[in-house]
Amino acid sequence: MITYQHWIIVIILTAGMVSRIWAGTPGDDTILIAKWQGDKRAAVSLTFDDAQDSQRDIVVPEMNRRGMLGTFYLITGFVDGSRFLPKYIGDDVFALRASARRSATTPANVRVRATAIRFLGKMVPDPMQGPIARAFESGDLQRASRLVDAVYTYVDSLEQVDGPAGGVGTTFYYSPAAHSGKRNNTWVDWRRINNDGHEIGSHGVSHQWMSMMSMEMAEYELGRSHDELLREIPGQRIFTYRYPYASDKLECDSIAKQYYAAGANPVRFIGDPPAEVPQQNLQEQVKSSAAYCIPFGEKDADGYWKPERDRSGRSSTYPTRSSRLTTMQRWVDDTISDGAWLVPVFHGIETDGLNPVPRKTFVGWLDYLQQRRSEIWIAPYGTVQRYSRERLAATVEIQENGAERMQLVLKDGLDNAIYHEPLTLLVAIRAGWEFPRVTQGRRVLPVESVLKGEDYFWKFNAYPDQGVIVIKSGL
Ligand SMILES: [Zn+2]
Numbered sequence: 001m002i003t004y005q006h007w008i009i010v011i012i013l014t015a016g017m018v019s020r021i022w023a024g025t026p027g028d029d030t031i032l033i034a035k036w037q038g039d040k041r042a043a044v045s046l047t048f049d050d051a052q053d054s055q056r057d058i059v060v061p062e063m064n065r066r067g068m069l070g071t072f073y074l075i076t077g078f079v080d081g082s083r084f085l086p087k088y089i090g091d092d093v094f095a096l097r098a099s100a101r102r103s104a105t106t107p108a109n110v111r112v113r114a115t116a117i118r119f120l121g122k123m124v125p126d127p128m129q130g131p132i133a134r135a136f137e138s139g140d141l142q143r144a145s146r147l148v149d150a151v152y153t154y155v156d157s158l159e160q161v162d163g164p165a166g167g168v169g170t171t172f173y174y175s176p177a178a179h180s181g182k183r184n185n186t187w188v189d190w191r192r193i194n195n196d197g198h199e200i201g202s203h204g205v206s207h208q209w210m211s212m213m214s215m216e217m218a219e220y221e222l223g224r225s226h227d228e229l230l231r232e233i234p235g236q237r238i239f240t241y242r243y244p245y246a247s248d249k250l251e252c253d254s255i256a257k258q259y260y261a262a263g264a265n266p267v268r269f270i271g272d273p274p275a276e277v278p279q280q281n282l283q284e285q286v287k288s289s290a291a292y293c294i295p296f297g298e299k300d301a302d303g304y305w306k307p308e309r310d311r312s313g314r315s316s317t318y319p320t321r322s323s324r325l326t327t328m329q330r331w332v333d334d335t336i337s338d339g340a341w342l343v344p345v346f347h348g349i350e351t352d353g354l355n356p357v358p359r360k361t362f363v364g365w366l367d368y369l370q371q372r373r374s375e376i377w378i379a380p381y382g383t384v385q386r387y388s389r390e391r392l393a394a395t396v397e398i399q400e401n402g403a404e405r406m407q408l409v410l411k412d413g414l415d416n417a418i419y420h421e422p423l424t425l426l427v428a429i430r431a432g433w434e435f436p437r438v439t440q441g442r443r444v445l446p447v448e449s450v451l452k453g454e455d456y457f458w459k460f461n462a463y464p465d466q467g468v469i470v471i472k473s474g475l
Pocket of ligand 1: 049207244245
């Protein structure tokens with residue numbers, strides 16, 4: 001518990017002090033910043049990848065009906081009406097193919113050749129491409145080279161059977177097996193979904209493995225998908241990027257951070273997190289977050305979540321057609337008891353997308369979330385990310401602490417154009433005070449009294465860096 005002198009004392013509240021149950025005896029000037037908005041016990045961000053039609057047709061109406069907001073990661077080049085389409089940026093593909101016939105791939109040229117794989121003129125199935133990406137991620141360029149050779153040989157062999165490859169270097173070949181279904185959603189749909197309050201984020205222009213790409217290609221995938229979103233979804237200030245296939249590459253951070261504030265991989269910060277957020281606090285956020293992986297079950301020695309394995313033994317990072325409702329309900333239960341942040345990754349529902357979750361399961365799960373709503377904060381990924389960063393950077397200064405009036409300044413030092421989520425403050429109820437009136441500038445902040453452990457607090461949402469907060473006794 002914190003004690004400090006009255007008047008102009010700056011305190012920094014960190015998560016350790018925001019235990020779910022307040023165990024100490026709060027003094028007159030105890031102020032807490034709730035871990036999750038509304039002082040809910042846990043947070044859940046529902047995220048949806050790949051811009052599937054069923055997201056528009058099933059997910060959005062079902063969530064809207066329950067007053068829930070989610071995050072949709074669009075493959076922008078696949079949305080009807082996009083300006084930036086899948087495109088190869090790099091050396092001439094005919095020349096690459098000719099040189100691959102003459103000489104084996106080496107670590108020196110493996111990235112150039114790998115970048116062109118989806119533009120070689122024939123479709124290369126995902127299962128041939130994934131291992132190349134993973135080899136890059138593990139730094140095994142010899143292995144990546146051998147696998148790339150196998151791809152080029154495979155494409156040549158197809159050509160002998162089917163005839164010459166058409167559109168080499170210009171046509172994009174996307175394996176339909178993994179992300180099946182033709183889409184008919186348009187920017188009109190996504191603007192409307194955004195207007196309903198849902199977050200729109202980027203999943204690249206054409207859903208490629210980042211670890212395989214050249215920097216030029218990564219610039220196109222991350223940058224032009226961002227440009228497209230800015231143009232098509234006006235008024236959005238921040239976008240997060242979800243790495244297709246969860247494929248990541250540190251070298252691309254410099255590109256990523258030009259365009260995005262957060263990556264929606266296992267609680268991944270793109271580039272440098274805001275300098276105002278202390279490092280140890282970041283670590284705290286990572287540990288409290290079950291983001292991306294749908295974890296549950298185990299944490300590793302450092303307190304990080306480990307993904308649960310599905311029945312086939314593969315890592316299950318998203319709900320699938322075979323996910324059981326009871327299992328998905330347990331994810332929620334575990335998240336609540338851990339005070340964590342759950343970020344399930346859905347694709348399509350029922351009809352389309354990668355391993356679609358049946359409608360019945362999805363709707364049943366929404367109903368379960370609704371049942372436990374008093375304990376969970378359901379908000380888009382970017383909203384929770386902003387809240388969390390603000391909280392970790394926040395300070396509260398008590399400027400005045402009188403018998404019937406208290407004056408606070410809440411600051412986070414972050415860019416207010418992006419970081420504008422209100423933080424939930426809990427102020428220990430003061431003896432002899434009437435139910436208070438709380439204002440911040442011209443805003444009247446709704447306040448309620450809540451019991452934590454054996455003590456009562458006044459709870460209200462206040463805006464960092466938006467002026468002095470005045471709490472006065474009496475309504
Ligand atoms: Zn995807």
